[in-house]
Amino acid sequence: MTVKVDHLGPLEQTALLTEYARALDSRAADPILADPLSDEVVSKIDFDFTRLGVTPSVMRLVALRAKMLDERIRRFVLDNPHSTVVDLGAGLNSMIHRVDPPPTVNWYxxxxxxVIDVREALLPEHRCSRVVAASLTEPGWADPIPADRPTMVVADGLVAFLTEPSIIAIVRGAVGHFPEGILAFNDYGPVSRLNRIAGRIATRGANSPHQQWNFAGFKDARYPETWDARLRLAEEASVMHRPETAAFPLSLRLASRLSRRIPSIARKARILQYRY
Structure with a gap:
């Protein structure tokens, strides 16, 4: 049985590219994320993924940032076994299956x-899993989620597609609803119009997520502290500084080496964490 996704809008279809990138990584001889479930999910979708033009560099970057976020969630769950994890813009990401938290954790x-309908049709059940079908740009999206536990709010590949006012509203909604926790997301540093055009060319697909890019980004990792006074920067970690960059294509490998001396390169692919 295959699942059709033609009814998904352009923004909703951005979930397809990241899932396909994770699937391609799982097929590689030297996978970074090694998520075979992503390949199973992709195989069940009636869609020509080659239209997305996922390059080896995009594949590796998507896989490594997912691995880095997984590691941070595992650490949080280990420290907080009775906690809540909230995956914003979850798409088709099988993060919950990779992390595989204990049954004492509630995962939303x-x-x-x-997108939730497609997700429910494709991903297997997990004992901790719950879903919330809502637009993050509308107030009240967090209302169905209990706020009685330490909470980690995660966003993988989401903020680039939102305007800054929308991001601020989402962050304030999360921090205001959950009294204690961590906000973690991937970031691309300052993103110019030239960067966006280069991204469209690199991915080459008519459904390239770069067509949906809305956020100009920021240089200083403390900038999100201005979104809500309760946020405090806890970590800034560059994908480019990881040992897994040895599996990157040559040009990206060279960029990762340069990133040690050129901070602007390191900022183009980073994981940020904030406590509140």
């Missing part, structure tokens, strides 16, 4: 209703 995957 939040995304638009059409």
């Amino acid at each position: 995957s939040v995304d638009l209703p059409a």
Whole structure:
């Protein structure tokens, strides 16, 4: 049985590219994330993924940032076995299966209703899994989620597609709803119009997520502290500084070496964590 996704809008279809990138990584001889479930999910979708033009560099970057976020969630769950994890813009990401938290953890995957329907049709059940079908840009998206536990709010590949006012509203909604926890997301540093055009060319697909890019990004990792006074920077970690960059294509490998001396390169692919 295959699942059709033609009804998904352009923004909703950005979930397809990241899942396909994770699937391609799982097929590699030297996978970084090694998520075979992503390949199973992709095989069940009636869609020509080659249209997305996922390059080896995009594949590796998506896989490594996912691995880094997984590691941070595992650490949080280990320190807080009775906690809540909230995956914003969850798409088709099988993060919950990779992390595989204990049954004492409540895990909420939040995304638009059409995406949640596809997710529910494709991903296997997990004992900790709950879903919230809602638009993050609408107030009250967090209302169905209990706020009685330490909470880690995670966003993998989400903020680039939102305007800054929308991001601020989402962050304030999360921090205001959950009284104690961590906010973690991947970031691309300052993103110019030239960067966006280069991204469209690199991915080459008509459904390239760069067509949906809305956020100009920021240089200083403390900048999100201005979004809500309760946020405090806890970590800034560059994908480019990881040992797994040895598996990157040559040009990206060279960029990772340069990133040790050129901070602007390191900022182009980073994981940020904030406590509140």
